[in-house]
Amino acid sequence: MHISGTTALLTGASGGLGQAIGRSIVAAGAKLVITARNTDQLDALAVDTGAEVVVADLCDRSDVDQLIARSGSVDILILNAGTGADLSLVDDTPNNIDRLIDINLRSPMQMATAYAQHRLKLGKASHIVFIGSLSGLAASPQTRLYNATKFGLRGFALSLRQDLDDTGIGVSIVEPGFIRDAGMFANSAMQLPKGVRTKTPADVAKGVISAIEANRGEVFVAPIELRLGATLAAVAPGLSSRIQRAAGAADMKAKG
Numbered sequence: 001m002h003i004s005g006t007t008a009l010l011t012g013a014s015g016g017l018g019q020a021i022g023r024s025i026v027a028a029g030a031k032l033v034i035t036a037r038n039t040d041q042l043d044a045l046a047v048d049t050g051a052e053v054v055v056a057d058l059c060d061r062s063d064v065d066q067l068i069a070r071s072g073s074v075d076i077l078i079l080n081a082g083t084g085a086d087l088s089l090v091d092d093t094p095n096n097i098d099r100l101i102d103i104n105l106r107s108p109m110q111m112a113t114a115y116a117q118h119r120l121k122l123g124k125a126s127h128i129v130f131i132g133s134l135s136g137l138a139a140s141p142q143t144r145l146y147n148a149t150k151f152g153l154r155g156f157a158l159s160l161r162q163d164l165d166d167t168g169i170g171v172s173i174v175e176p177g178f179i180r181d182a183g184m185f186a187n188s189a190m191q192l193p194k195g196v197r198t199k200t201p202a203d204v205a206k207g208v209i210s211a212i213e214a215n216r217g218e219v220f221v222a223p224i225e226l227r228l229g230a231t232l233a234a235v236a237p238g239l240s241s242r243i244q245r246a247a248g249a250a251d252m253k254a255k256g
Helices: 016-027 039-049 061-071 094-122 144-163 201-214 224-235 237-246 249-255
Strands: 007-011 031-036 052-055 076-079 126-131 169-176 218-221
Touching (some): 031 039, 039 052, 052 061, 094 169, 126 144, 144 169, 169 201
Parallel strands (some): 126 169
């Protein structure tokens, strides 16, 4: 679908990836509705883009209901919000598990479902974009909740795309690898092995634009070596885990 002349709602707009996606959507000619918890960063993006601001916490179900109501009149729904705040296994709690599931999986599933139901009744062309991760294909040590939610998000997105085939509602999932300058990896102290390349927030934004305009089901934003590694992990997880152990993946995460 053409982005110019549409309205898009973007979750997780206060983070670096959200900011890049939001600016690119506006540059492509869309009006923007942005949401997150950080009012200051939302207001700064709104000043630059003319976006409408809706402050919401995705762990609060009444806030999610508010976003569902607002999304009914937009043409594009971009579900970008996410967190990778895994605790160590010995320190994890039910509340932390609930929080990661609420933000990374339950709220995007609920919002996408309600949005699709409403837009089907209206019979209007629409597009839903999920921001996933290569962690939705490849499990790694000390990220079990992030892996679980991103695995689930990928499965939901790809199945929803099939459910909505030929309805005029497109569904895409954009899956970044390691992103420098902004986002969870950039905010950590993790040191990648020599030779492992990264992408930028602008690359993720380009992936989102491509997903919408070409109705692409799955868009990877990662160098070829990481994509190959994720594919190996999907088909041979035991071999992938041995390779990760040999590369010191657990130690890298612990330092991050």
